[in-house]
Amino acid sequence: MLALDIAALEMRFPGLDTPVLSIENLHLPAGGGLAITGASGSGKSTLVNVVTGLEPATRGSVCWGDTEITRLPTGRRDAFRAAHIGLVMQDFHLFPGLSAYENVVLPVRLARRLKPGERERALHLLEISGIARPGQPIETLSRGEMQRVAVARALLPKPGVIVADEPTASLDRRIGGEVADLIVRLARAEGATLLVVTHDPALVERIGRHIVLDGGRIIEDAGKAEAA
Numbered sequence: 001m002l003a004l005d006i007a008a009l010e011m012r013f014p015g016l017d018t019p020v021l022s023i024e025n026l027h028l029p030a031g032g033g034l035a036i037t038g039a040s041g042s043g044k045s046t047l048v049n050v051v052t053g054l055e056p057a058t059r060g061s062v063c064w065g066d067t068e069i070t071r072l073p074t075g076r077r078d079a080f081r082a083a084h085i086g087l088v089m090q091d092f093h094l095f096p097g098l099s100a101y102e103n104v105v106l107p108v109r110l111a112r113r114l115k116p117g118e119r120e121r122a123l124h125l126l127e128i129s130g131i132a133r134p135g136q137p138i139e140t141l142s143r144g145e146m147q148r149v150a151v152a153r154a155l156l157p158k159p160g161v162i163v164a165d166e167p168t169a170s171l172d173r174r175i176g177g178e179v180a181d182l183i184v185r186l187a188r189a190e191g192a193t194l195l196v197v198t199h200d201p202a203l204v205e206r207i208g209r210h211i212v213l214d215g216g217r218i219i220e221d222a223g224k225a226e227a228a
């Protein structure tokens, strides 16, 4: 698990007078959870892109533990993300033509050989995520099951951090609730720090701590004491 520390962070895009993201300070303890909400255009995806190192910041610092990712060149940021950050996206990003199990191990296998025990871990993660048939072709799974596979895939390399961007937005309420529960439960069980962008009040409540973005700034930070 890794703590997050953001200081004097700013993201600007060419042609815009004001920054789309401006965060003076944000600390999330290792193993803590944080829900991020805000209206459309408030900067949620931009924040996800910067904290995961998908985009370089214009100014300021983002540290995960001792690593200041905003100082790393692109290749090393990508390597850091692959090793330490499990991503769960709204639209799953799974690969058709492969089974559920093959999808879970694919990102690791593209980077390196599976370590001893990782095959068993992948099967175990699928099982505790509620996927009974790991050999089932991915395109035949329900949407809720697909997101469960994506959660298992994010956890396989034992990341210190899980970042989920609207993970339940394309699921119906009941299935979304089950997937939300799975993400929070597994992140806690694995000791991963959890960051979730969501509009889902049940998921926000489940996580505990909650920031609201408006115009790229944090206008509310609630539940900090209980969640810490």
Ligand SMILES: Nc1ncnc2c1ncn2[C@@H]1O[C@H](COP(=O)(O)OP(=O)(O)OP(=O)(O)O)[C@@H](O)[C@H]1O
Pocket: 013, 014, 020, 038, 039, 040, 041, 042, 043, 044, 045, 046, 047
């Ligand atoms: N590459 C870019 N170039 C210029 N402007 C950008 C770029 N990326 C994002 N923006 C602007 O930054 C602001 C924040 O965008 P962002 O996608 O982070 O919002 P969001 O809160 O995730 O919105 P949504 O909920 O609709 O996904 C928006 O005004 C958007 O138009």
